[in-house]
Amino acid sequence: MIWFILFMAVAIGLCLRVMIRVRTQTKEILVFLAFVLLGLADWITIFTDHKFKPTHLISMLLDFVGL
């Protein structure tokens, strides 16, 4: 997992550098970062064997509502 995190850190760093160099909107950088970090968090849950299951969350919510 450590290699994955290192790879992602380098990749995100490079992306940010390019984005700043081409003067991307701040809002765009923030949205990009938000989605990348969400994806990264999801992948970390996979590596740690505690998968985030969207379907599990959806089914729990639907059961809670009673549908």
Added chain:
Amino acid sequence: MEKSKLTVWQFFVLTLSFLIGTSFFFTPGGLIAAAKQDAWIVPLWAGTAGILAALVWLHLSKLHAGLSIVQICIKVAGRPIGGFFALLYIFYFIQLAAFITRNLGDFMKQALMPLTPLTVFHVMFLFVTGYAVFKGIETIARSSELLFLIMAATFIFVLCLALLEWDWGRFQGIFRMDVWKTMKETSSIFGFPFMEGVIFLMLFPFVQSKKVKSSFILAYAVATILLSFSTFITIGVLGVTRASHDTYPFFVIVQEIHIGTFFEHLESTMALILLVAIFIKLSIAYYCSVLGICQLFKIKNRFWITIALILLISGLAMGYDNVVENIEFSKKYDFAYTILYSMVLPCLLLLVTWIRRIRNKRTEEPAS
């Protein structure tokens, strides 16, 4: 924002490919298990419900001409609540893209390359689709136009060969189903593929012609008939017992085609068709997610969002343990989950639009 245009034919092809693309492959098995020899009737009523839902979406789109569902949410319900609804839609599109990606991975691993890790299929396919998404909806539509013809021709050819195994005796025991019970057991077909068509609320603004309504409804009608027809063929060729025990019955049909030593192993051709179908469907879901994010946050360039979503979608696609869990979720929850996005929220938005219009008329009348 992108200023692309779609022709009526392109929109028809996109809609039809999205609806029929993967469902002719994944749905018949489950339907036949539940409804036996009468399974071919199920898509007919589900398709009718789909057409009714499509009329609601078209009406909503007509009331807010030129706006996508994300923009409609914000316009109708205001920035905070409408923004929340828009976010819900975006996550639905992302989840749909992840679901389609996982379908691809499951199929490839189970049927063709059992030793290759799932992630390899997911990431490779997402990169290709991501490129198409970055290029825009016109590129997706044009590639669909080309691929659709190849897909249809191959499908018809393979179908004709499969008919050699046809046996009318496999239909014995037809018309004995309990309609209400079958409807409940096969409720997932309302969600997948028919209600998923709500995603086209993102694409209506790109169609310039006024024939968008007839094109959309026609695509729904053709998809319904084709799905019913493919289920009918599956029953006639494989029989109820075999078809209901296979995850991909259509793949089994193709696997068994042998004409001399010349036509053999046509399953790889079928796998190719499925890959094309998944490409079109995933492109649409992925594109709508990216477009939704760009519209919600008013971002002009979608390149970075497309890149960011590859990581998220490939991660979410790993959120299923196996194909059984995937099927179980579809069976139990897909209908209720999809109905929220396809009927509840659009009807709510319609209601608020009507109330606002009536109120506006009343405030205008005393002034005049």
